[in-house]
Amino acid sequence: MSATLTSPPNRTAAKPARRPVTRRRGRMRGGERPNWVGALIACLWLAVVMIPIYWIVITSLKSQSNYFATNPLLPSAESNFDQYKFVAESDFPRYFLNSVIVAVGTVVPTVLLAFMAAYAIVRGNGRFLRWANMLFLSGLAIPLQAVVIPVYLIIIRLRLYDTPLAIILPSIAFAIPLSVLILANFIRDVPKELFESMRMDGASEWATMWQLAFPLTRPALVTVSVYNGLTVWNGFLLPLILTQSPDQRTLPLALWTFQGQYSVNVPAVMASVVLSTLPVIVLYALGRRQLVSGLTAGFSK
Amino acid sequence: MTVAPSGLRLRRPASRSVHDNRVALLAVPALIFFVGFAVLPLIGVMLLSFSQWDGIGPIIPAGLASWRSVLSDPALPHSLWVTFLLMVVSWAIQTPASLLIGAFLAARHRYREWLAVLYFIPLLLSTAAIAITYKALLDPNFGLGVGLGIPLLSQDWLGRGGLALGVVIFIVSWQFVPFHSLIYQGAIAQIPQSLYEAAQLDGAGRCRKFFAITLPQVRYTIVTSSTLMVIGSLTFFDLVFVLTAGGPGDATRVLALDMYRRGFQANLMGPASVIAVILVLIGLGLALLLRRLGGGTPSHSQLDGA
Numbered sequence: 203m204s205a206t207l208t209s210p211p212n213r214t215a216a217k218p219a220r221r222p223v224t225r226r227r228g229r230m231r232g233g234e235r236p237n238w239v240g241a242l243i244a245c246l247w248l249a250v251v252m253i254p255i256y257w258i259v260i261t262s263l264k265s266q267s268n269y270f271a272t273n274p275l276l277p278s279a280e281s282n283f284d285q286y287k288f289v290a291e292s293d294f295p296r297y298f299l300n301s302v303i304v305a306v307g308t309v310v311p312t313v314l315l316a317f318m319a320a321y322a323i324v325r326g327n328g329r330f331l332r333w334a335n336m337l338f339l340s341g342l343a344i345p346l347q348a349v350v351i352p353v354y355l356i357i358i359r360l361r362l363y364d365t366p367l368a369i370i371l372p373s374i375a376f377a378i379p380l381s382v383l384i385l386a387n388f389i390r391d392v393p394k395e396l397f398e399s400m401r402m403d404g405a406s407e408w409a410t411m412w413q414l415a416f417p418l419t420r421p422a423l424v425t426v427s428v429y430n431g432l433t434v435w436n437g438f439l440l441p442l443i444l445t446q447s448p449d450q451r452t453l454p455l456a457l458w459t460f461q462g463q464y465s466v467n468v469p470a471v472m473a474s475v476v477l478s479t480l481p482v483i484v485l486y487a488l489g490r491r492q493l494v495s496g497l498t499a500g501f502s503k
Numbered sequence: 504m505t506v507a508p509s510g511l512r513l514r515r516p517a518s519r520s521v522h523d524n525r526v527a528l529l530a531v532p533a534l535i536f537f538v539g540f541a542v543l544p545l546i547g548v549m550l551l552s553f554s555q556w557d558g559i560g561p562i563i564p565a566g567l568a569s570w571r572s573v574l575s576d577p578a579l580p581h582s583l584w585v586t587f588l589l590m591v592v593s594w595a596i597q598t599p600a601s602l603l604i605g606a607f608l609a610a611r612h613r614y615r616e617w618l619a620v621l622y623f624i625p626l627l628l629s630t631a632a633i634a635i636t637y638k639a640l641l642d643p644n645f646g647l648g649v650g651l652g653i654p655l656l657s658q659d660w661l662g663r664g665g666l667a668l669g670v671v672i673f674i675v676s677w678q679f680v681p682f683h684s685l686i687y688q689g690a691i692a693q694i695p696q697s698l699y700e701a702a703q704l705d706g707a708g709r710c711r712k713f714f715a716i717t718l719p720q721v722r723y724t725i726v727t728s729s730t731l732m733v734i735g736s737l738t739f740f741d742l743v744f745v746l747t748a749g750g751p752g753d754a755t756r757v758l759a760l761d762m763y764r765r766g767f768q769a770n771l772m773g774p775a776s777v778i779a780v781i782l783v784l785i786g787l788g789l790a791l792l793l794r795r796l797g798g799g800t801p802s803h804s805q806l807d808g809a
Contacts, residue, residue: 237606237610240610243600243604244618250677251621251622257636261639274647274649275650275651315533318529318530319529319534322530325526326527330530331527338537341542343786344542344783345734345782345783347762348545348780348783351766351772351776352545353540353544354558355547356543356544371539371540374536375540379537379541382533407525436632438740438744442744454631455631457635458631458635468639472639478632479627479629479632
């Protein structure tokens with residue numbers, strides 16, 4: 203708001219009394235007039251994004267009979283949380299727990315392993331590390347979908363089929379390349395002098411890594427954790443192919459079967475959609491700034 | 504994807520001070536996971552495409568049998584066509600939309616923060632949840648059309664071939680335009696303000712500035728974003744699987760779904776691996792092509808004209 207108050211005077215002096223409202227913007231990109239076309243598209247897209255979200259929420263609060271009787275886009279007068287209760291008393295908590303196990307089991311090892319690898323790539327030298335770096339980078343281009351058949355074969359041979367580990371192990375492997383890339387870019391920005399002074403003090407590489415680089419890399423570690431957590435939490439293909447029994451289902455798979463099972467009870471299905479998304483929303487709220495800036499910095503180069 | 508890092512490597516300090524070769528060992532655990540569950544499977548899928556396997560029993564070498572059966576199957580050109588349509592149309596919708604929204608978000612104004620928060624929501628939902636939601640929302644009797652009182656919207660969206668593919672393309676855009684907008688926002692915010700000021704002095708209008716400054720300055724971002732979009736749409740599975748299961752008929756039977764059907768429903772892992780290899784090859788080819796179109800490495804001309 204301070205920019206609002208400081209910038210207008212000299213400009214309004216040049217062009218008196220015209221369009222005082224638009225002067226609010228501190229720094230204008232692309233011109234004097236407000237960007238109506240951009241604003242229109244942005245608002246239109248906002249509506250496109252928000253209508254389904256709004257619909258999910260109001261529908262989850264309706265009763266089954268209400269859903270068929272009321273206007274789909276208006277909240278019901280008798281909104282309540284009965285459907286949430288219904289979902290919570292089903293097998294939903296078990297699927298939720300499965301998803302937590304898979305997500306934590308993937309994210310923690312991924313972040314630790316990727317951090318160590320990124321540290322080695324930045325700090326070390328030699329042919330082996332250059333080769334490893336190239337391998338991780340080209341790994342970004344391997345689509346998970348294209349290799350699920352051999353992954354399935356490996357999981358069967360390891361006798362891990364239909365266990366949480368069946369999902370966790372390949373998830374770690376596919377989360378590693380982007381994580382190493384983001385973390386290595388971040389560790390490179392740590393001033394060399396800091397490493398130098400640690401070395402002068404006689405600290406080993408191991409100690410330097412955990413005591414110096416790890417705390418300094420925290421923003422990137424958050425980015426990587428949230429991003430990988432999101433990916434694994436919402437993953438569908440690996441659970442579909444690598445698990446079989448209902449008690450191993452993760453949430454996206456459970457939503458899919460739930461929808462087949464209760465296709466007439468749309469409000470209950472929507473309540474389960476909301477409940478399965480809640481942890482992600484919390485995670486996003488906690489790490490949003492770092493996630494967005496980390497990802498845009500990574501891709502906008 | 505592979506485009507991003509080349510500029511950064513240049514910033515490495517020239518003389519590195521680590522004499523301890525054991526630091527390389529730190530990369531080994533990550534490497535083991537990555538090789539074991541990504542690199543080996545990539546080799547494995549090629550080998551499996553030359554064999555016969557029902558998913559349970561022994562794997563029998565079968566030479567070119569799977570390749571022959573897949574390449575002569577009339578379902579393959581159809582899947583390729585559907586995948587191609589999905590890729591091109593969703594790219595053509597997403598790129599201009601994300602660029603314009605990104606440019607709008609890059610300007611400093613009060614609503615930017617809020618818009619960014621709301622735009623990110625589709626990225627939080629699982630694809631399964633999105634597909635389930637749209638399935639109910641597009642119901643001809645109880646969905647959006649009835650809610651808005653517009654009969655035109657009360658169609659059997661998922662029951663007719665052309666419409667179903669259109670719905671898939673729309674939902675893909677719904678899900679990913681926000682993400683690409685954020686990427687473009689980041690790139691546009693990095694363009695030196697002096698360029699716009701100079702153009703302003705020369706009397707350039709908004710459109711002119713967009714085409715003469717913004718677009719050329721973000722061309723590497725366009726390559727990155729397009730690569731992500733194109734490779735992403737090549738491997739769409741979850742959305743189509745939950746929303747239409749490839750139907751009606753085979754109207755939305757994309758390559759990745761075709762692979763799943765052959766492999767995990769018909770238990771023909773050999774032909775399914777052939778489709779997977781085709782997917783990898785197309786993806787690789789497109790990534791290289793887009794890189795070439797972008798004009799080499801992004802490091803040398805990031806700020807030209809500044």
